Amino acid sequence: MIRDVYRKMCPCRDLLDMVASKWTALAIGALEEGPKRFGELKRRLEGISQKMLTQTLRTLERDGLVTRTVYPSVPLRVEYELTELGRSVTEPLAALRSWAQQNYESVAEARETFDNAEPLGLEPATAR
Amino acid sequence: MIRDVYRKMCPCRDLLDMVASKWTALAIGALEEGPKRFGELKRRLEGISQKMLTQTLRTLERDGLVTRTVYPSVPLRVEYELTELGRSVTEPLAALRSWAQQNYESVAEARETFDNAEPLGLEPATAR
DNA sequence: CAAACTAGTGCCTAATTGCCACCAGGGACC
DNA sequence: GGTCCCTGGTGGCAATTAGGCACTAGTTTG
Numbered sequence: 001m002i003r004d005v006y007r008k009m010c011p012c013r014d015l016l017d018m019v020a021s022k023w024t025a026l027a028i029g030a031l032e033e034g035p036k037r038f039g040e041l042k043r044r045l046e047g048i049s050q051k052m053l054t055q056t057l058r059t060l061e062r063d064g065l066v067t068r069t070v071y072p073s074v075p076l077r078v079e080y081e082l083t084e085l086g087r088s089v090t091e092p093l094a095a096l097r098s099w100a101q102q103n104y105e106s107v108a109e110a111r112e113t114f115d116n117a118e119p120l121g122l123e124p125a126t127a128r
Numbered sequence: 129m130i131r132d133v134y135r136k137m138c139p140c141r142d143l144l145d146m147v148a149s150k151w152t153a154l155a156i157g158a159l160e161e162g163p164k165r166f167g168e169l170k171r172r173l174e175g176i177s178q179k180m181l182t183q184t185l186r187t188l189e190r191d192g193l194v195t196r197t198v199y200p201s202v203p204l205r206v207e208y209e210l211t212e213l214g215r216s217v218t219e220p221l222a223a224l225r226s227w228a229q230q231n232y233e234s235v236a237e238a239r240e241t242f243d244n245a246e247p248l249g250l251e252p253a254t255a256r
Numbered sequence: 257c258a259a260a261c262t263a264g265t266g267c268c269t270a271a272t273t274g275c276c277a278c279c280a281g282g283g284a285c286c
Numbered sequence: 287g288g289t290c291c292c293t294g295g296t297g298g299c300a301a302t303t304a305g306g307c308a309c310t311a312g313t314t315t316g
Contacts, residue, residue, distance in 0.1 A: 003229040006154060008175035015235055016228035020148045022304085026134060038263055047136035049305055054264060064238025075262045075313065085234050089227050095220035100144040101131040106213050107143055110192025150273080166294055177274055182295065203282070203293045 023056045025093045032090045035081035151176055151184045153221045160218045163209035
């Protein structure tokens with residue numbers, strides 16, 4: 001198969017990196033609720049800077065996952081909406097967000113165990 | 129709900145960032161096929177550096193998604209294997225990898241359209 | 257007349273990623 | 287017995303990327 005994310009030069013590797021990047025899962029998830037304006041998205045994606053939001057949305061627009069529509073109304077309105085292609089990736093991303101929310105405590109627990117075990121020197125049997 | 133990936137201070141946001149980071153989806157996908165040694169993973173994840181592989185695996189180990197077992201055999205063998213928790217995230221990640229492979233061409237097409245439309249100045253109706 | 261809202265852009269710094277060299281402890285070659 | 291290879295790493299430095307903060311510009315509101 002030509003398309004293999006494990007191949008270095010396969011363009012679909014870049015695509016995986018894109019959908020799996022920091023703000024993409026959140027942005028697409030927010031747009032899953034319906035079309036949203038720039039400001040709405042900024043408020044929803046708590047902690048994102050204007051710059052990163054602009055950049056994320058541009059990338060998504062370029063890749064055909066969202067459309068950007070400008071309404072030259074009084075204070076100027078820009079709406080972002082998922083395309084058909086964008087909607088096709090919502091399920092895996094929603095599953096990922098859901099997993100993060102559901103399994104956070106297990107991970108936090110594992111981290112504590114790991115961080116407490118580490119400074120107490122090498123393990124007896126399987127030394128690091 | 130306390131656990132909300134859209135909240136800035138929610139720890140599950142970090143977890144989402146972790147599983148959605150550059151090499152995680154590939155590493156977990158590779159380990160889905162069964163336990164693997166460091167070198168095997170390095171060959172499978174074409175293009176990854178030792179450093180990034182070590183870092184990725186350490187993070188996954190710390191977060192309780194993989195186990196690291198050292199066999200002090202002749203040339204020294206280190207095996208990585210998914211934990212129960214690790215296996216719980218394989219499905220969404222596999223779906224994401226699969227999506228990237230299947231929808232690459234649509235995205236490439238959208239990119240071309242976007243890149244060709246852009247330099248030709250502002251669109252007549254909806255100026256940028 | 258100043259403030260805030262709209263959707264951004266630009267500069268500069270901080271964090272992340274990647275490249276390359278190096279390490280250690282053996283085995284095999286010659 | 288010196289040198290090369292294997293194993294699974296670590297550490298330094300450079301380049302890329304992310305983020306904070308300031309600024310724009312037109313309109314509206316106090």
